Amino acid sequence: MRVVIALGGNAMTSPDGSARPEDQIAAIHTAMAATADLIAAGHEVVVTHGNGPQVGNLLVKNELAAAVVPPVPLDWCGAQTQGTIGFTILDELEGALAERGCATPVAALVSRTRVDADDQGFTHPSKPIGRYVSAEAARTMIDHGQTWEDRGERGWRRLVASPEPREFLEAGTVRTLLSQGYAVVAAGGGGIPVVAGEHGRLHGVEAVIDKDLTACLLARSVDADVLVIATDVANAAVDWGTPTQRDLRSVTVAEMRAHAADGQFASGSMGPKVEAALRFVEAGGPRSAITSLDRIGEALEGRAGTVIANPSPAAGSA
Ligand SMILES: Nc1ncnc2c1ncn2[C@@H]1O[C@H](COP(=O)(O)OP(=O)(O)O)[C@@H](O)[C@H]1O
Numbered sequence: 001m002r003v004v005i006a007l008g009g010n011a012m013t014s015p016d017g018s019a020r021p022e023d024q025i026a027a028i029h030t031a032m033a034a035t036a037d038l039i040a041a042g043h044e045v046v047v048t049h050g051n052g053p054q055v056g057n058l059l060v061k062n063e064l065a066a067a068v069v070p071p072v073p074l075d076w077c078g079a080q081t082q083g084t085i086g087f088t089i090l091d092e093l094e095g096a097l098a099e100r101g102c103a104t105p106v107a108a109l110v111s112r113t114r115v116d117a118d119d120q121g122f123t124h125p126s127k128p129i130g131r132y133v134s135a136e137a138a139r140t141m142i143d144h145g146q147t148w149e150d151r152g153e154r155g156w157r158r159l160v161a162s163p164e165p166r167e168f169l170e171a172g173t174v175r176t177l178l179s180q181g182y183a184v185v186a187a188g189g190g191g192i193p194v195v196a197g198e199h200g201r202l203h204g205v206e207a208v209i210d211k212d213l214t215a216c217l218l219a220r221s222v223d224a225d226v227l228v229i230a231t232d233v234a235n236a237a238v239d240w241g242t243p244t245q246r247d248l249r250s251v252t253v254a255e256m257r258a259h260a261a262d263g264q265f266a267s268g269s270m271g272p273k274v275e276a277a278l279r280f281v282e283a284g285g286p287r288s289a290i291t292s293l294d295r296i297g298e299a300l301e302g303r304a305g306t307v308i309a310n311p312s313p314a315a316g317s318a
Protein backbone atom coordinates (compact mmCIF):
# COMPACT_ATOMS: atom_id res chain seq x y z
CA MET A 1 0.00 0.00 0.00
CA ARG A 2 1.01 3.62 -0.52
CA VAL A 3 0.69 5.29 2.88
CA VAL A 4 0.95 8.91 4.02
CA ILE A 5 1.65 9.19 7.76
CA ALA A 6 1.11 12.53 9.47
CA LEU A 7 3.02 12.75 12.76
CA GLY A 8 1.61 15.20 15.28
CA GLY A 9 3.54 17.41 17.64
CA ASN A 10 2.90 14.80 20.33
CA ALA A 11 4.81 12.23 18.31
CA MET A 12 7.67 14.67 17.74
CA THR A 13 8.51 15.92 21.21
CA SER A 14 7.85 15.56 24.94
CA PRO A 15 4.34 15.90 26.43
CA ASP A 16 5.19 19.27 28.03
CA GLY A 17 5.74 20.72 24.56
CA SER A 18 9.06 22.33 25.47
CA ALA A 19 10.80 20.72 22.47
CA ARG A 20 14.22 20.13 24.01
CA PRO A 21 16.52 18.54 21.37
CA GLU A 22 16.98 15.33 23.41
CA ASP A 23 13.20 14.95 23.77
CA GLN A 24 12.65 15.51 20.05
CA ILE A 25 15.29 12.93 19.13
CA ALA A 26 13.79 10.38 21.56
CA ALA A 27 10.25 10.95 20.24
CA ILE A 28 11.35 10.76 16.61
CA HIS A 29 13.34 7.59 17.40
CA THR A 30 10.11 5.93 18.60
CA ALA A 31 8.05 7.25 15.66
CA MET A 32 10.63 6.04 13.12
CA ALA A 33 10.67 2.54 14.61
CA ALA A 34 6.93 2.32 13.84
CA THR A 35 7.51 3.84 10.40
CA ALA A 36 10.38 1.46 9.59
CA ASP A 37 8.14 -1.50 10.43
CA LEU A 38 5.73 -0.38 7.70
CA ILE A 39 8.49 0.15 5.14
CA ALA A 40 10.09 -3.21 6.00
CA ALA A 41 6.66 -4.81 5.52
CA GLY A 42 6.71 -3.53 1.93
CA HIS A 43 4.57 -0.40 2.11
CA GLU A 44 5.48 2.78 0.21
CA VAL A 45 5.64 5.50 2.85
CA VAL A 46 5.55 9.29 2.85
CA VAL A 47 6.03 10.89 6.27
CA THR A 48 4.84 14.37 7.10
CA HIS A 49 5.13 16.04 10.48
CA GLY A 50 3.99 18.92 12.66
CA ASN A 51 6.19 21.78 13.83
CA GLY A 52 4.00 23.75 16.26
CA PRO A 53 6.28 23.58 19.33
CA GLN A 54 9.45 24.06 17.27
CA VAL A 55 8.31 26.98 15.10
CA GLY A 56 6.90 28.74 18.16
CA ASN A 57 10.23 28.42 19.97
CA LEU A 58 12.15 29.75 16.95
CA LEU A 59 9.84 32.74 16.73
CA VAL A 60 10.51 33.60 20.38
CA LYS A 61 14.29 33.31 19.84
CA ASN A 62 14.03 35.68 16.87
CA GLU A 63 12.04 38.20 18.85
CA LEU A 64 14.34 38.08 21.88
CA ALA A 65 17.47 38.47 19.73
CA ALA A 66 16.05 41.17 17.43
CA ALA A 67 18.23 43.91 18.90
CA VAL A 68 21.38 41.88 18.24
CA VAL A 69 20.83 39.96 14.96
CA PRO A 70 18.25 40.58 12.22
CA PRO A 71 15.05 38.62 12.89
CA VAL A 72 13.74 36.38 10.11
CA PRO A 73 10.06 36.05 9.14
CA LEU A 74 7.78 33.24 10.31
CA ASP A 75 7.91 31.39 6.97
CA TRP A 76 11.70 31.24 7.34
CA CYS A 77 11.25 29.82 10.83
CA GLY A 78 8.94 27.17 9.33
CA ALA A 79 11.54 26.33 6.67
CA GLN A 80 14.17 25.97 9.40
CA THR A 81 11.97 23.49 11.29
CA GLN A 82 11.67 21.35 8.14
CA GLY A 83 15.48 21.24 8.11
CA THR A 84 16.06 20.26 11.72
CA ILE A 85 13.14 17.85 12.01
CA GLY A 86 13.84 16.46 8.53
CA PHE A 87 17.47 15.65 9.26
CA THR A 88 16.56 14.05 12.59
CA ILE A 89 13.95 11.89 10.84
CA LEU A 90 16.56 10.91 8.21
CA ASP A 91 19.04 9.84 10.90
CA GLU A 92 16.48 7.90 12.91
CA LEU A 93 14.62 6.31 9.99
CA GLU A 94 17.80 5.20 8.22
CA GLY A 95 19.01 3.69 11.51
CA ALA A 96 15.73 1.88 12.14
CA LEU A 97 15.64 0.54 8.57
CA ALA A 98 19.22 -0.72 8.86
CA GLU A 99 18.31 -2.56 12.08
CA ARG A 100 15.58 -4.32 10.09
CA GLY A 101 17.92 -5.18 7.22
CA CYS A 102 15.96 -2.90 4.91
CA ALA A 103 17.83 -0.95 2.22
CA THR A 104 15.05 1.51 1.31
CA PRO A 105 16.64 4.96 0.74
CA VAL A 106 15.13 8.00 2.46
CA ALA A 107 14.87 11.59 1.25
CA ALA A 108 13.62 14.70 3.05
CA LEU A 109 12.27 17.55 0.96
CA VAL A 110 12.09 21.24 1.70
CA SER A 111 8.43 21.70 0.73
CA ARG A 112 6.14 24.60 -0.09
CA THR A 113 2.38 24.85 0.05
CA ARG A 114 0.46 27.47 -1.92
CA VAL A 115 -2.14 29.49 -0.05
CA ASP A 116 -4.42 32.35 -1.11
CA ALA A 117 -3.12 35.85 -0.31
CA ASP A 118 -6.61 36.95 0.73
CA ASP A 119 -7.31 33.94 2.99
CA GLN A 120 -9.21 35.06 6.08
CA GLY A 121 -6.75 33.00 8.15
CA PHE A 122 -4.35 35.93 7.79
CA THR A 123 -6.69 38.23 9.71
CA HIS A 124 -8.02 35.66 12.20
CA PRO A 125 -5.04 33.84 13.81
CA SER A 126 -6.04 30.26 14.69
CA LYS A 127 -2.91 28.08 14.79
CA PRO A 128 -1.55 27.33 18.30
CA ILE A 129 2.27 27.28 18.37
CA GLY A 130 5.10 27.22 20.86
CA ARG A 131 5.05 26.73 24.59
CA TYR A 132 2.18 26.97 27.05
CA VAL A 133 2.25 29.85 29.54
CA SER A 134 0.17 31.10 32.47
CA ALA A 135 -2.79 33.46 31.94
CA GLU A 136 -0.73 36.24 33.53
CA ALA A 137 2.20 35.76 31.14
CA ALA A 138 -0.19 35.55 28.18
CA ARG A 139 -1.83 38.82 29.23
CA THR A 140 1.53 40.62 29.02
CA MET A 141 2.10 39.31 25.49
CA ILE A 142 -1.46 40.24 24.45
CA ASP A 143 -0.71 43.77 25.68
CA HIS A 144 2.24 43.73 23.25
CA GLY A 145 -0.10 42.95 20.34
CA GLN A 146 0.16 39.16 20.16
CA THR A 147 -2.81 36.78 20.01
CA TRP A 148 -3.00 34.15 22.77
CA GLU A 149 -5.74 31.65 23.62
CA ASP A 150 -6.69 29.69 26.72
CA ARG A 151 -5.99 26.04 25.72
CA GLY A 152 -7.37 24.51 28.91
CA GLU A 153 -5.48 22.84 31.71
CA ARG A 154 -2.05 23.10 30.02
CA GLY A 155 -2.32 26.90 29.88
CA TRP A 156 -2.34 29.59 27.22
CA ARG A 157 -0.76 29.30 23.78
CA ARG A 158 0.12 31.81 21.07
CA LEU A 159 -2.01 31.85 17.90
CA VAL A 160 -0.66 32.78 14.46
CA ALA A 161 -2.16 33.06 10.97
CA SER A 162 -3.03 29.71 9.41
CA PRO A 163 -4.42 29.94 5.88
CA GLU A 164 -6.08 27.02 4.14
CA PRO A 165 -3.58 24.95 2.10
CA ARG A 166 -4.54 25.10 -1.59
CA GLU A 167 -1.79 23.17 -3.40
CA PHE A 168 1.14 21.05 -2.29
CA LEU A 169 3.86 22.24 -4.64
CA GLU A 170 6.37 19.40 -4.28
CA ALA A 171 3.92 16.66 -5.32
CA GLY A 172 5.75 15.83 -8.56
CA THR A 173 9.07 15.41 -6.74
CA VAL A 174 7.49 13.15 -4.11
CA ARG A 175 5.91 10.97 -6.82
CA THR A 176 9.26 10.70 -8.64
CA LEU A 177 11.08 9.69 -5.46
CA LEU A 178 8.41 7.08 -4.61
CA SER A 179 8.67 5.63 -8.11
CA GLN A 180 12.43 5.27 -7.53
CA GLY A 181 11.87 3.33 -4.30
CA TYR A 182 12.46 6.11 -1.77
CA ALA A 183 10.65 6.66 1.48
CA VAL A 184 9.97 10.40 1.55
CA VAL A 185 9.67 13.06 4.25
CA ALA A 186 7.69 16.04 2.93
CA ALA A 187 5.33 18.91 3.73
CA GLY A 188 6.72 19.33 7.25
CA GLY A 189 4.80 21.84 9.36
CA GLY A 190 2.10 21.89 6.68
CA GLY A 191 4.64 23.15 4.13
CA ILE A 192 6.22 26.60 3.89
CA PRO A 193 3.33 28.92 2.99
CA VAL A 194 3.79 30.74 -0.32
CA VAL A 195 1.50 32.93 -2.42
CA ALA A 196 1.61 33.71 -6.11
CA GLY A 197 2.59 37.34 -6.66
CA GLU A 198 3.11 39.37 -9.81
CA HIS A 199 3.53 37.22 -12.95
CA GLY A 200 2.70 34.16 -10.83
CA ARG A 201 6.03 34.38 -9.01
CA LEU A 202 5.90 32.65 -5.61
CA HIS A 203 7.04 34.18 -2.36
CA GLY A 204 6.80 33.16 1.29
CA VAL A 205 4.20 34.58 3.66
CA GLU A 206 4.14 34.70 7.46
CA ALA A 207 1.90 31.88 8.66
CA VAL A 208 1.92 28.28 9.90
CA ILE A 209 -0.29 25.89 7.92
CA ASP A 210 -2.10 23.07 9.69
CA LYS A 211 -0.09 19.94 8.89
CA ASP A 212 -3.12 17.62 8.92
CA LEU A 213 -4.90 19.64 6.24
CA THR A 214 -1.75 19.68 4.08
CA ALA A 215 -1.30 15.93 4.72
CA CYS A 216 -4.67 15.43 3.05
CA LEU A 217 -3.52 17.40 -0.03
CA LEU A 218 -0.24 15.45 -0.05
CA ALA A 219 -2.06 12.10 0.20
CA ARG A 220 -4.38 13.04 -2.64
CA SER A 221 -1.53 14.27 -4.84
CA VAL A 222 0.41 10.98 -4.55
CA ASP A 223 -2.70 8.76 -4.90
CA ALA A 224 -2.21 7.30 -1.42
CA ASP A 225 -4.21 4.23 -0.41
CA VAL A 226 -4.35 5.34 3.22
CA LEU A 227 -3.87 8.60 5.08
CA VAL A 228 -2.89 7.84 8.69
CA ILE A 229 -2.95 10.69 11.20
CA ALA A 230 -0.83 9.59 14.16
CA THR A 231 -1.27 11.36 17.49
CA ASP A 232 -1.29 10.56 21.22
CA VAL A 233 -4.76 8.98 21.41
CA ALA A 234 -5.80 5.66 19.85
CA ASN A 235 -9.15 7.00 18.63
CA ALA A 236 -11.13 10.15 18.07
CA ALA A 237 -13.99 10.12 20.54
CA VAL A 238 -17.40 11.65 21.06
CA ASP A 239 -18.14 13.30 24.40
CA TRP A 240 -14.37 13.65 24.84
CA GLY A 241 -13.29 14.07 28.46
CA THR A 242 -16.74 13.33 29.91
CA PRO A 243 -18.13 10.24 31.65
CA THR A 244 -19.98 9.30 28.45
CA GLN A 245 -16.84 9.42 26.26
CA ARG A 246 -17.04 6.83 23.46
CA ASP A 247 -14.22 5.92 21.08
CA LEU A 248 -15.10 6.02 17.39
CA ARG A 249 -13.93 2.99 15.43
CA SER A 250 -15.25 2.35 11.92
CA VAL A 251 -17.33 5.34 10.86
CA THR A 252 -18.91 6.59 7.67
CA VAL A 253 -18.28 10.03 6.22
CA ALA A 254 -21.87 11.02 7.03
CA GLU A 255 -21.52 9.93 10.69
CA MET A 256 -18.21 11.74 11.10
CA ARG A 257 -19.53 14.92 9.44
CA ALA A 258 -22.50 14.85 11.84
CA HIS A 259 -20.20 14.49 14.89
CA ALA A 260 -18.03 17.36 13.61
CA ALA A 261 -21.10 19.56 13.06
CA ASP A 262 -22.11 18.70 16.63
CA GLY A 263 -18.83 20.25 17.87
CA GLN A 264 -17.32 16.96 19.09
CA PHE A 265 -13.76 17.71 17.95
CA ALA A 266 -11.78 20.58 19.46
CA SER A 267 -10.40 23.23 17.10
CA GLY A 268 -6.62 23.31 16.86
CA SER A 269 -6.30 19.66 17.99
CA MET A 270 -8.70 16.85 16.98
CA GLY A 271 -10.79 19.15 14.74
CA PRO A 272 -8.30 19.50 11.87
CA LYS A 273 -7.39 15.80 12.06
CA VAL A 274 -11.02 14.80 11.55
CA GLU A 275 -11.41 17.40 8.81
CA ALA A 276 -8.32 16.08 6.98
CA ALA A 277 -9.45 12.45 7.32
CA LEU A 278 -12.89 13.35 5.98
CA ARG A 279 -11.59 15.43 3.07
CA PHE A 280 -9.31 12.61 1.90
CA VAL A 281 -12.14 10.09 1.69
CA GLU A 282 -14.63 12.62 0.32
CA ALA A 283 -12.13 13.34 -2.49
CA GLY A 284 -12.16 9.64 -3.44
CA GLY A 285 -9.34 8.34 -1.22
CA PRO A 286 -9.81 4.73 -0.16
CA ARG A 287 -9.31 5.07 3.61
CA SER A 288 -8.15 7.38 6.35
CA ALA A 289 -7.36 6.60 9.97
CA ILE A 290 -6.70 8.58 13.15
CA THR A 291 -4.75 6.62 15.76
CA SER A 292 -1.71 6.43 18.02
CA LEU A 293 1.78 5.59 16.78
CA ASP A 294 1.79 2.06 18.17
CA ARG A 295 -1.36 1.14 16.23
CA ILE A 296 -0.50 2.42 12.76
CA GLY A 297 0.08 -1.09 11.37
CA GLU A 298 -3.30 -2.31 12.58
CA ALA A 299 -4.99 0.90 11.44
CA LEU A 300 -3.72 0.30 7.89
CA GLU A 301 -5.81 -2.83 7.84
CA GLY A 302 -8.78 -1.13 9.49
CA ARG A 303 -8.25 -3.06 12.77
CA ALA A 304 -7.44 -0.10 15.04
CA GLY A 305 -8.06 3.60 15.36
CA THR A 306 -10.89 5.70 14.01
CA VAL A 307 -11.21 4.56 10.42
CA ILE A 308 -13.20 6.20 7.65
CA ALA A 309 -13.41 3.97 4.59
CA ASN A 310 -14.70 4.92 1.19
CA PRO A 311 -17.41 2.52 -0.02
CA SER A 312 -16.45 3.33 -3.63
CA PRO A 313 -12.88 4.72 -3.89
CA ALA A 314 -11.91 6.43 -7.13
CA ALA A 315 -9.88 4.04 -9.31
CA GLY A 316 -6.19 4.92 -9.21
CA SER A 317 -6.67 8.37 -7.74
CA ALA A 318 -7.72 10.01 -4.56
N1 LIG B 1 -13.09 14.36 20.42
C1 LIG B 1 -11.81 14.10 20.73
N2 LIG B 1 -11.36 12.82 20.69
C2 LIG B 1 -10.06 12.55 21.00
N3 LIG B 1 -9.15 13.50 21.34
C3 LIG B 1 -9.56 14.78 21.37
C4 LIG B 1 -10.91 15.14 21.07
N4 LIG B 1 -11.03 16.49 21.18
C5 LIG B 1 -9.85 16.95 21.54
N5 LIG B 1 -8.94 15.94 21.66
C6 LIG B 1 -7.53 16.15 22.00
O1 LIG B 1 -6.80 16.16 20.80
C7 LIG B 1 -5.45 15.75 21.13
C8 LIG B 1 -4.71 15.44 19.85
O2 LIG B 1 -4.51 16.65 19.15
P1 LIG B 1 -3.11 17.42 19.22
O3 LIG B 1 -2.67 17.55 20.64
O4 LIG B 1 -3.19 18.64 18.40
O5 LIG B 1 -2.23 16.32 18.52
P2 LIG B 1 -0.84 16.33 17.75
O6 LIG B 1 0.08 17.29 18.45
O7 LIG B 1 -0.43 14.90 17.88
O8 LIG B 1 -1.11 16.73 16.33
C9 LIG B 1 -5.68 14.60 22.07
O9 LIG B 1 -4.56 14.38 22.90
C10 LIG B 1 -6.89 15.08 22.88
O10 LIG B 1 -6.45 15.72 24.07
Ligand SMILES: NC(=O)OP(=O)(O)O
Binding pocket: 007, 008, 009, 010, 049, 050, 051, 052, 053, 128, 188, 189, 190, 208, 209, 210, 211, 212
Ligand atom coordinates in the same frame (compact mmCIF):
# COMPACT_ATOMS: atom_id res chain seq x y z
N1 LIG C 1 2.06 22.86 11.53
C1 LIG C 1 1.36 22.07 12.42
O1 LIG C 1 0.17 21.78 12.25
O2 LIG C 1 2.10 21.62 13.52
P1 LIG C 1 1.57 20.81 14.77
O3 LIG C 1 0.94 19.55 14.24
O4 LIG C 1 2.79 20.51 15.60
O5 LIG C 1 0.57 21.69 15.47
